[in-house]
Amino acid sequence: MDLASAKMIGAGLACIALVGAGVGIGNVFSSLISAVARNPAAQAQVQPFAFLGFALAEATGLFGLAIAFLILFVF
Amino acid sequence: MALELHPLEQFKIEELVPIHIGGYDLSFTNASLFMTIAVVLITALLTVPTRRAKLVPGRWQSIAEMSYEFVADMVETNAGHGAEPYFPFIFTLFMFVLLSNFLGLIPYGYTVTSQIIVTFALAAAVFIGVTIVGIVKHGFRFLRLFVPEGVPIVLLVLLVPIELLSYCIRPFTLSIRLFANMLAGHTMLAIFGGFAANVLFVAIFPVALDIAIFALEILVAALQAYVFAILACLYLRDALHLH
Numbered sequence: 001m002d003l004a005s006a007k008m009i010g011a012g013l014a015c016i017a018l019v020g021a022g023v024g025i026g027n028v029f030s031s032l033i034s035a036v037a038r039n040p041a042a043q044a045q046v047q048p049f050a051f052l053g054f055a056l057a058e059a060t061g062l063f064g065l066a067i068a069f070l071i072l073f074v075f
Numbered sequence: 076m077a078l079e080l081h082p083l084e085q086f087k088i089e090e091l092v093p094i095h096i097g098g099y100d101l102s103f104t105n106a107s108l109f110m111t112i113a114v115v116l117i118t119a120l121l122t123v124p125t126r127r128a129k130l131v132p133g134r135w136q137s138i139a140e141m142s143y144e145f146v147a148d149m150v151e152t153n154a155g156h157g158a159e160p161y162f163p164f165i166f167t168l169f170m171f172v173l174l175s176n177f178l179g180l181i182p183y184g185y186t187v188t189s190q191i192i193v194t195f196a197l198a199a200a201v202f203i204g205v206t207i208v209g210i211v212k213h214g215f216r217f218l219r220l221f222v223p224e225g226v227p228i229v230l231l232v233l234l235v236p237i238e239l240l241s242y243c244i245r246p247f248t249l250s251i252r253l254f255a256n257m258l259a260g261h262t263m264l265a266i267f268g269g270f271a272a273n274v275l276f277v278a279i280f281p282v283a284l285d286i287a288i289f290a291l292e293i294l295v296a297a298l299q300a301y302v303f304a305i306l307a308c309l310y311l312r313d314a315l316h317l318h
Contacts, residue, residue, distance in 0.1 A: 048305075051298060051301065051302075052301075052302060052305060054298070055252075055298050055299060055301075055302040056252075056302070058256070058295075059248075059251075059252035059255065059256065059302075062252075062255040062256055062259050063251060063252075063255055065255065065259045066251075066254075066255040066258055066259060069083070069258065069259065069262050073082065073083045074083070
């Protein structure tokens with residue numbers, strides 16, 4: 001197998017990490033919606049945590065995407 | 076006849092004013108230029124409107140005051156009581172990361188925070204600063220940070236190395252989070268732009284997707300600045316209050 005094909009396969013495999021990001025972000029915002037539905041007055045307090053949680057969950061997925069880009073374009 | 080895609084070329088550092096002193100490359104690069112622009116813009120935003128401050132603020136004075144209030148509120152809520160001396164540092168971090176992220180979104184602008192060395196320098200400053208603050212304030216009791224309360228001795232043998240590892244990995248996760256977000260966002264924009272350049276007739280689809288991703292990138296730019304600053308506040312709270 002030549003390097004270019006191996007790179008493509010490697011990049012594709014590295015993108016599987018984004019599944020975790022999707023599940024995590026969905027979880028965070030589903031909790032936010034449930035919390036605001038139960039207690040609309042708490043929205044201002046809960047929303048900053050929701051955005052913090054979204055950013056942290058997305059970050060781990062993006063670690064995988066960064067590896068995919070590194071494999072494709074740098075190595 | 077497909078154009079070759081080079082999405083990572085947008086991150087190349089170009090020397091604008093070559094300065095080589097004693098074997099060290101101290102050139103003024105495009106990254107330096109955009110960092111200078113960010114600092115000049117922040118200074119202008121904060122000093123010019125507040126020069127003759129009115130009680131009922133105009134637009135720019137309002138923006139300056141709101142940004143101050145936002146970060147002050149964040150520091151007070153998340154870093155606790157003894158953290159007021161560190162507010163200028165957190166404010167500088169937040170505004171610099173925010174402006175650098177936004178300047179990268181302007182067409183032909185260079186994203187300074189997409190370079191790992193820049194984000195790692197900022198994260199290392201936070202990590203080393205917070206550790207020194209903790210050690211100066213608590214002395215050897217600072218090591219109690221890694222020993223959670225009410226844990227049996229048998230579990231401590233396992234838990235303390237894990238806590239230590241997760242503490243020492245903080246500068247890396249802090250820097251890589253910001254770097255990966257900026258890198259991934261801008262690379263995606265470049266890749267979809269390349270698709271639109273290659274596919275002439277149905278180019279409306281990659282362009283529409285690019286517009287959507289651009290909107291997402293604006294959100295991510297602001298959000299990543301907020302997350303960087305708020306994590307710095309949380310690490311500071313850990314060091315000041317040891318739990």
